[in-house]
Amino acid sequence: MDLTSINPVLLIASLMVSATPILLAAMGEMVVEKSGVLNLGVEGMMITGAITGFAIAVNTGSPALGFIAAAAGAAMLALAFGILTQFLLSNQVATGLGLTLVGLGLSSLIGKPYEGIKSPTLPRLDLGPLSDIPVLGRMLFSHDIMVYFSLALVAAVWAVLKFTRAGLVLRAVGESHDAAHALGYKVVRVRLLAILFGGACAGLGGAYLSLVRVPQWTEGMTAGAGWIALAIVVFASWRAGRVLVGAYLFGGITVLQLNLQAAGAQVPVALLSASPYLITILVLVIISVRGVHGAPASLGRPFHASH
């Protein structure tokens, strides 16, 4: 095995790219869960975003329009989840799982004509002199706009939850919907907005896969990224900063195992490919042994205003 063939600068640069889809989806899901809703349909919303974004970008030639369409498309799917769980009071777990199946099926149907086509992709953002800094420039300042958007999103979500009244109300609804209702807050409306936001974020994450990271359409191309995003929210104990750490950690392991494979590590390839998932499971076990801290108290509980 030749570890010198692994370039740390490229490793970190590609880590940021590979972590962005999960980071976007996990940020959205964290906001949803903070409002007390458990949406297990992240995978379905991501892949719906991936194909919607891909199709629109190919047809219009504009990746920006593709991203907007991806956010809208996945938010539509999330809206279906919201109507089912918030108004018709269906079970959140079952509905979320159903959403994933619908998303996977729908995307492969829409995606059939697009297989084998290459999409227009996002250009690298020109950050002027920053990109010319040796090592750091290549590592941190040579990415496309969505990488920076995702980082700004983390900061924005953190600040909104911590400092604004809207963030306080969102946390209150997730903490105790009965108490929030008694104070006159619109529990269902707050949750619906959070669900739409979560859908849009998952859609952006999916589109980043199909428009930047790969960039082409393959059936089932999210390959479990949505589930990882869900796990990262728990891993992060529902905190924005830790979601960032979790997503980059996972992105790092993914990239590292690819590099190790290329370097000819004496470990079965199957095991290396599975390593990010194994490590996720391990981390989740450690967290739950320590006791789950910071989960919103009303998470996953249905709310009905009648009493």
Add this chain to the structure above:
Amino acid sequence: MTGTLLSLSGLTKAYPGVVANDDISFDIREGEVHALLGENGAGKSTLVKMIYGLVKPDSGTMTLRGAPYAPAEPRAARASGVAMVFQHFSLFDALSVAENIALGMEDPPKPRDLARQIREVSETYGLPLDPYRTVGTLSAGERQRVEIIRCLLQNPKLLIMDEPTSVLTPQEVEILFTTLRKLAAEGTAILYISHKLEEIRTLCDHATILRLGQKVATCTPAETTARELAEMMVGASLKAPEAHGRTPGDVVLEIRDLSLPAPGDFGTALRRISMALRAGEILGIGGVAGNGQDELLAALSGERRSAPDAILFKGQPLGHLGPGARRRLGLLAAPEERLGHAAAPDMSLTENAALTAMGRKGLVRNGLVGWGRAEDFAREVIAAFDVRTPGADTAARALSGGNLQKFVIGREVMQAPEVLVVNQPTWGVDAAAAAAIRQALIDLAAKGCAVIAISQDLDELMEIADRFAALNEGRLTASKPMAGLTLDQIGMMMGGAHDMEAAHVET
């Protein structure tokens, strides 16, 4: 001080199958403490929910200071100067005191200003509180202060208080009353909901009494006896439990130095609990909620295990045994939470009966449940305890609180326990059902069973218990004979004095 603040006229609200409020009219004057009195289910909560904008009346009108008043939502009610302190605190455990208060305000100031205001108001009214504490770590009395201060910061004209003293020590009640009198003297009207007659007689200027959704009378409580008030409330004379006169037998249950860590973030650790319980006596354990009641019940029932020697049943160590084994030996328990802990809400009464009685009533043979025998047992409980239900196959969830409580207690009593532990046996139960449950516990003790009654209702413990002990922060005081204890002594035992001290030190 004599102007009419809020006038209710012909308020009616019906739910499917029940008229919660039927044509209710009365006036609340400025600066008075007005009591709303009635049994559980008399319609008190529905009425105040209409005043606070949580429920819309089917018909009838309200006028506030002469202007029509019809709040569409609590926000509108608050804007009009109506504030409410809820019975089950509407607080968010994971948020800080200041955040909780900000959520209840229309237009909260900046966090730092708000913290200053909270300190100011809390000092003015003698309700010490740290704005930055997490609410989950506060005692029940402190949580209520959060609610009251949240209301006071908005300068309400009418303050609605739903059963505010049910979770307080006698000393905390005194502080609350001082605060309320001060508020009333400043011109704030207070609508005070309670079923504790003595409180109402000491505090309230007027009282409106509801029974079965209808207004029975408006009177001046200071000029009315507690007995008259009670009879107006219930509509019939109550059967008081019979006198005790029991002679205790041998020690059946002994706890030695029982310590257990807190079960969760907001739980209470049990600290070196010791006591001895004799056959045929009732030990009343008082204390403010959250001082280890649930944890003690869990340790006795076997839900949480301890060192074998910590709990001795007739000299036999059983701290390490689970609930099933303890039940077979004769140590039974009925927890506080009816739905979800004492009974599985969506299972039938038969199934719920079988769940705890399987061992003692021999309902399982060769690994198969004898459902016929289980149903017979459920029917016996229903008949003996006058549980109002269509049948034994009704889901536990469908029963009213009082009826389910009678079933849950009856189910244990009918298994002929040697030691029975109950937590809050009559919580949220109407007066008639509560009397029946207390009588059942007394009868059980008369047959030689030892009973531990954990309760926050001091009147109840005074009525049924032979000896009294109190839980305070997971410690159990030495027990004293109930006869001869004064309310003051009980308050001291409950740690009221200690609690007040801590509260002053915090500021």
